[in-house]
Every structure is written in C-alpha cells, then in structure tokens.
Amino acid sequence: MIEAIAMAHAWEMQADPCVVVIGQDVGANGGVFRATAGLQQRFGADRVQDTPLAESMIAGMSVGMAAQGLKPVAEIQFMGFIYPALDQIINHMSRMRYRTRGRLSCPVVIRTPHGGGIHAPEHHSESTESLLCHVPGIRVVIPSSPARAYGLLLAAIRDPDPVVFLEPARLYRAVRQEVADDGRALPLDRCFILREGGDVTIVTWGAMTAEVLRAVTELDEEGVSAEVLDLATLSPIDSGTILASVAKTGRLVIVHEAARNVGVGAEIAALVAEHGLYDLQAPIQRVAGYDTVMPLFRLEQEYIPGVRRIVDAVQATLAA
Amino acid sequence: MDRMRTDISFRFPCHRVLDELGNVTAELPPFAHDAEDMLRMYRLMTLARAFDAKAVNLQRTGQLGTYASCLGHEATHVGVAAAMRPEDVLAPVYREYATQMWRGVTMREILLYWGGDERGNDFATPRQDFAWCVPIATQTLHAAGAAMAFKIRGEPRCALAYIGDGGTSEGAFYEAINLAGARALPVVFVIVNNGWAISVPVAAQTAAESLAQKAVAAGIPGFQVDGNDVIAVREVASRALAVARGGGGPAVIEALTYRLSDHTTADDASRYRSPEAVRLAWAQEPLLRLRKFLLQAGCWDAAREQVLLEDCAAQVEAAVAEYLGTPKQSTDAMFDHLFAQPTAQLLEQRDIARRYAGKSGSH
Numbered sequence: 001m002i003e004a005i006a007m008a009h010a011w012e013m014q015a016d017p018c019v020v021v022i023g024q025d026v027g028a029n030g031g032v033f034r035a036t037a038g039l040q041q042r043f044g045a046d047r048v049q050d051t052p053l054a055e056s057m058i059a060g061m062s063v064g065m066a067a068q069g070l071k072p073v074a075e076i077q078f079m080g081f082i083y084p085a086l087d088q089i090i091n092h093m094s095r096m097r098y099r100t101r102g103r104l105s106c107p108v109v110i111r112t113p114h115g116g117g118i119h120a121p122e123h124h125s126e127s128t129e130s131l132l133c134h135v136p137g138i139r140v141v142i143p144s145s146p147a148r149a150y151g152l153l154l155a156a157i158r159d160p161d162p163v164v165f166l167e168p169a170r171l172y173r174a175v176r177q178e179v180a181d182d183g184r185a186l187p188l189d190r191c192f193i194l195r196e197g198g199d200v201t202i203v204t205w206g207a208m209t210a211e212v213l214r215a216v217t218e219l220d221e222e223g224v225s226a227e228v229l230d231l232a233t234l235s236p237i238d239s240g241t242i243l244a245s246v247a248k249t250g251r252l253v254i255v256h257e258a259a260r261n262v263g264v265g266a267e268i269a270a271l272v273a274e275h276g277l278y279d280l281q282a283p284i285q286r287v288a289g290y291d292t293v294m295p296l297f298r299l300e301q302e303y304i305p306g307v308r309r310i311v312d313a314v315q316a317t318l319a320a
Numbered sequence: 321m322d323r324m325r326t327d328i329s330f331r332f333p334c335h336r337v338l339d340e341l342g343n344v345t346a347e348l349p350p351f352a353h354d355a356e357d358m359l360r361m362y363r364l365m366t367l368a369r370a371f372d373a374k375a376v377n378l379q380r381t382g383q384l385g386t387y388a389s390c391l392g393h394e395a396t397h398v399g400v401a402a403a404m405r406p407e408d409v410l411a412p413v414y415r416e417y418a419t420q421m422w423r424g425v426t427m428r429e430i431l432l433y434w435g436g437d438e439r440g441n442d443f444a445t446p447r448q449d450f451a452w453c454v455p456i457a458t459q460t461l462h463a464a465g466a467a468m469a470f471k472i473r474g475e476p477r478c479a480l481a482y483i484g485d486g487g488t489s490e491g492a493f494y495e496a497i498n499l500a501g502a503r504a505l506p507v508v509f510v511i512v513n514n515g516w517a518i519s520v521p522v523a524a525q526t527a528a529e530s531l532a533q534k535a536v537a538a539g540i541p542g543f544q545v546d547g548n549d550v551i552a553v554r555e556v557a558s559r560a561l562a563v564a565r566g567g568g569g570p571a572v573i574e575a576l577t578y579r580l581s582d583h584t585t586a587d588d589a590s591r592y593r594s595p596e597a598v599r600l601a602w603a604q605e606p607l608l609r610l611r612k613f614l615l616q617a618g619c620w621d622a623a624r625e626q627v628l629l630e631d632c633a634a635q636v637e638a639a640v641a642e643y644l645g646t647p648k649q650s651t652d653a654m655f656d657h658l659f660a661q662p663t664a665q666l667l668e669q670r671d672i673a674r675r676y677a678g679k680s681g682s683h
Contacts, residue, residue: 293658
C-alpha cells in the first residue's frame with residue numbers, strides 16, 4: 001500500500017503543478033513510512049517540503065496555501081499527533097468555503113497513519129476518526145487495499161474541499177497487489193462491496209477489512225454468506241449502499257477498531273434504525289475497540305477486535 | 321511610541337569547561353574537584369551507554385519495541401540530573417534515561433515502557449516526576465504547571481522540562497516559556513540540541529542562530545552550554561535551578577550535543593546524513609573527554625575502567641533478565657486506571673475482553 005500512496009502522489013504532482021507535499025521528514029527521508037519516497041528528488045524542495053516540527057503549523061499553512069490556489073498534501077506523521085492541528089482543521093480548513101460564501105476554499109489533503117497492530121510506541125496507534133467525522137465540511141477517507149489507496153488518494157487530492165486521508169498503518173506493508181499507475185481516481189462518498197452475500201451485512205473499513213474477510217472465510221465454512229462493505233469514506237456516509245444491502249440481508253454487523261463510544265459505527269446504526277428498521281430481522285451488532293486508551297503494544301492485539309469476536313457477533317445476529 | 325520600542329542585542333557564548341580532549345579550558349566549579357562526585361557522574365554515563373547498546377540490541381532481536389537511543393547525550397542527561405534535587409520535578413521527553421536513572425528510575429522500567437507495557441511509566445521512584453512524553457513539546461507546559469503549584473504553595477522546588485531542538489518549533493514550547501516568564505515560575509527548560517529532528521537538521525527548523533535566544537522573546541535568561549561537557553552542563557543547570565528555587569524565575573538552557581544514533585530503531589539516518597558528519601561528531605563525544613579528565617586528575621585508571629565496564633554489563637544483564645521475566649499484564653489492565661472508579665460500561669467490556677483473552681487481534 002505504501003508504494004501505491006507514493007505512486008498516487010507522483011502521478012498527481014506530475015499532472016498538476018499546484019500540488020505541493022509538506023510535512024515532517026517527507027523530503028530527503030521520504031516519510032517515516034516511505035509514503036513520499038523519491039518525491040523530493042523528482043519534484044524539488046519547493047514542491048516537497050520538510051516543515052519545522054509543528055502540526056498546528058502544518059494545518060494552518062495548508063489553509064493559507066490552499067486559499068492561494070495551491071493544493072497542499074500534508075502528512076501528519078501519526079494520528080496521535082494530529083490533535084494540535086484540530087484547531088486549524090475545525091475552525092478554518094473545514095469552513096473556509098462556507099464562511100466566505102464560496103470566495104475562498106481549502107482543497108487540502110491531510111494524510112495520517114491510522115490504527116495499531118504494528119508494535120509502535122505510545123500515541124502511535126490511534127484510531128480517533130470519529131473526532132474528525134463529527135466536523136462538518138471535511139471528508140474523512142480510509143482505504144483498505146493498495147488499489148483503493150491509489151484511487152482514493154487521487155480523488156482526495158482532486159477534490160475541491162478538505163479531505164482527511166487515514167492510512168491503515170498495519171496494511172502499509174501487509175498486502176501486495178499490482179496497481180495500474182493510470183491516474184484513475186475512485187469515487188469518494190461511496191462504499192465498496194468487497195464481497196456479496198445474502199445472510200448478513202458487515203460494514204467495516206481500513207485495516208479491519210482484513211479481520212472481517214478472515215472471519216467471513218470462517219463463516220463460509222459454517223454455511224453463512226456475508227456481504228462485506230468497505231465504508232471507505234467515513235464522512236459523509238454512503239447510506240444508500242448500506243441500506244440496500246441491509247434490505248437484502250436483514251442483518252447488520254458493524255466492525256471497527258476505534259472505541260465503540262460515539263464511534264462511526266453508532267452513526268451507521270442510527271442511519272439503519274432511521275431508514276431501514278423494518279428491513280432488520282435482528283438487532284444490530286457492533287464489534288469495536290473498547291472504550292479505553294489504545295494500550296501499549298503488549299496488549300494491543302487484545303484491544304483490536306479479532307476474528308473470533310466478529311464471527312460470534314455474526315452468529316448472535318443470526319440466532320436472534 | 322518610544323515606550324514600546326526596545327532595541328536589544330544579545331550573545332549566547334557557549335559555556336564549556338572541558339574541551340574534547342579533556343583539557344580544562346575554564347575555571348573548574350567546586351564539585352569538579354570532588355573525585356567521588358565526578359566518578360559518580362562518570363559511572364552513570366558509562367552505565368547509560370552500556371544500557372543503550374543493549375536496548376538497541378534487544379530491539380534488533382525482537383525482544384523490545386521501537387527504542388529511542390540516548391547515544392551521545394550522556395553528559396547532558398547526567399549533568400542535568402546532578403544539578404537537580406530529589407524534590408524537584410522532571411518532565412522528560414523520551415530519551416533522557418540517564419537523568420531518570422540518577423533520580424531512581426530503573427532500567428527494567430525503561431525497558432518495560434519500550435517493551436509495550438504501561439507499567440514502565442509507573443516508576444517506583446521518583447513518584448512525582450512526569451512520565452515519558454511522546455507528543456512533542458507538550459511536556460513543557462506540564463513543567464510550567466508544576467512550577468505554578470510550587471509557587472502557589474511557596475515550596476522551594478523547581479520543575480525541569482526537557483525538549484529537543486525540533487520541539488522548539490512547536491507552539492506549546494513558546495506558550496510554556498512565555499507563561500514561565502510572565503509569572504516568574506520556578507521552571508528550567510533544557511533544550512537538548514542534538515542537531516536532528518528525525519531527518520530535519522536544526523538549520524531547516526529555524527533561522528535563529530541559537531535556540532537559547534528564544535528565551536529573549538519570553539523575557540527570561542537563556543544560556544548555551546556544551547552538552548558534551550558534563551561539568552559545564554551541571555554548572556549551568558545548577559545555577560539556573562538555584563535561581564528558580566529561590567524565586568528568581570525561569571531559564572532556558574540550550575545544550576549542544578549530537579545524536580550519534582538513528583532517531584529511533586525504526587529510523588535509518590544514513591538516508592539523510594553523511595557518515596562523515598557522524599564521524600566528526602564522535603570526536604566530540606562526552607565520555608571520552610571526561611575519562612581523559614579523570615585520568616589526568618589521577619582518580620581513574622585502566623584497571624578501574626575495566627571493573628566499571630564489567631559492573632555496568634552485569635547491571636544491564638540483571639535488568640534485562642528482570643524485564644524479560646515480567647509477565648504480560650492481563651486484559652484487565654486495559655480497563656484499570658482509566659478512571660478512579662471503572663464505569664459500568666468499562667466493567668461490561670472488561671468481561672468481554674476476558675472472554676476473548678488470547679484469541680483476539682489479527683493473529
């Protein structure tokens with residue numbers, strides 16, 4: 001996935017001279033995960049800039065650059081470090097277009113690694129996407145494969161509004177997939193149906209798609225046919241695809257790594273309760289991280305929902 | 321208008337007592353004449369280096385998580401530690417192991433932290449020091465807050481925050497030094513300028529000629545010191561801490577040193593800096609000059625050096641054995657200490673975690 005992300009950057013920088021990459025260690029070092037490897041050598045130090053160490057500054061300067069017609073693609077090194085930038089993201093980036101009645105806008109992409117499972121130090125394994133999803137005026141996107149990382153990042157950069165692009169850190173090097181470097185974007189605001197099935201709908205995103213697909217293989221052996229939706233754009237939610245799937249299966253399980261409390265899963269459950277209640281044949285199940293701090297890595301596998309929990313939730317909804 | 325205009329000029333001469341060959345280039349402070357005192361610092365610097373090499377090795381062999389090496393920082397860390405009093409409060413970053421060890425943190429606790437176990441943050445002593453701080457520069461405000469508590473209670477104590485060169489670009493750092501100056505707080509900020517914020521050199525971080533001069537805008541004293549000279553570091557830090565404890569206000573100290581290692585074990589510095597620069601930095605490293613000074617002073621010799629190295633190796637091995645022998649916490653630990661009393665929601669989830677213990681996660 002990491003190469004696909006670098007490739008999408010390179011394609012769009014070549015195609016659009018307004019695209020500028022900024023962040024800590026994105027230049028000579030090519031990013032701590034190598035997401036911007038080779039870009040500075042190819043496009044120069046003006047268009048691929050190492051910034052001073054200050055996340056609020058990265059978000060704030062992105063607002064200024066974007067208001068001047070550039071398209072900043074900014075890396076926040078880990079999601080746990082995005083919090084100082086929230087002032088700029090929430091108070092300015094998300095509402096520049098709105099406040100100025102369309103006179104100024106913020107076509108910014110903020111990229112940041114998401115989630116745990118890579119034995120990282122403290123504050124390096126956060127999955128706090130619902131903080132961002134609550135903010136009007138920004139899209140929150142998370143890919144689940146190299147091809148979707150490529151296509152969705154291109155779409156995010158081309159989008160006229162701010163996009164927070166979350167990158168599942170444990171997928172960076174987990175999966176290898178041939179990705180055509182053809183500059184073709186994938187649609188934002190749309191779910192991807194990873195697998196069709198008739199008995200139950202499972203909605204998930206990011207790295208959790210891997211656990212869900214493993215659980216689904218196990219369910220196959222038990223004769224349960226699950227439909228798997230990769231939410232991909234966490235805000236705004238593609239409710240149409242979810243509701244159509246639930247209308248077909250009558251059952252819904254939502255799986256996410258982030259804490260359950262006021263997680264994105266709660267929004268999906270509410271949407272289905274509002275618009276698809278009569279399609280449901282069983283209560284909705286949520287399988288989520290616990291409502292505690294992501295533990296240091298000796299216990300992180302106990303925090304991240306595993307195959308067993310997912311299978312059990314599906315069985316519970318089928319038994320209801 | 322005139323009242324608002326002040327033209328100032330400033331110089332921050334780098335204070336140094338020992339040159340890289342251990343020659344004395346300035347007047348020695350009184351503690352430098354006390355052989356036992358000097359040897360205590362040298363022993364800890366040597367232990368920190370032995371510990372550091374072992375920790376890197378543990379990471380390379382899959383027995384430790386990502387680890388931030390302290391290689392080359394020993395004089396700054398020990399000089400500052402020796403200047404502090406037990407009742408002072410330290411707000412560390414995540415690399416200042418020798419300061420913490422001087423204050424009572426054990427090598428086992430350090431390994432537990434980098435080994436992915438929260439108990440590493442729960443050191444037996446010193447109970448009031450802050451935990452390691454990964455979100456850059458945030459700890460400087462905690463130190464200022466602790467200093468505010470000392471001031472309100474009229475206690476002759478001082479808080480001390482470390483920060484790296486890159487960290488001085490963060491808003492939190494400016495907020496902290498400004499607050500400290502505005503309220504004359506008993507706090508000392510030690511900027512460990514090791515030249516690199518991961519791959520970004522100081523020159524790309526700021527146009528300021530020194531980081532010490534950032535104190536000027538906050539209206540507080542700034543000092544620059546050779547961070548590879550433990551005598552100079554301790555002397556400057558002792559003075560600043562004494563002033564602060566006595567109600568004389570805060571200070572910023574910039575210690576010039578060099579990160580001889582990668583940023584962490586997850587980093588590969590060869591991608592962005594030349595081996596030549598690192599080779600030159602090795603000639604300035606802190607242990608060598610102190611050893612030479614001690615040899616010249618007649619209180620050290622090769623035989624004692626050998627005994628010390630063996631003793632350090634044994635201490636490190638014992639700590640590693642304790643660390644490796646510490647069983648993993650149960651899943652209950654995820655729910656302990658989030659609140660003083662666990663909520664009903666957490667108790668329910670604790671039961672779920674128990675049920676799935678050992679069969680959760682992605683593998």
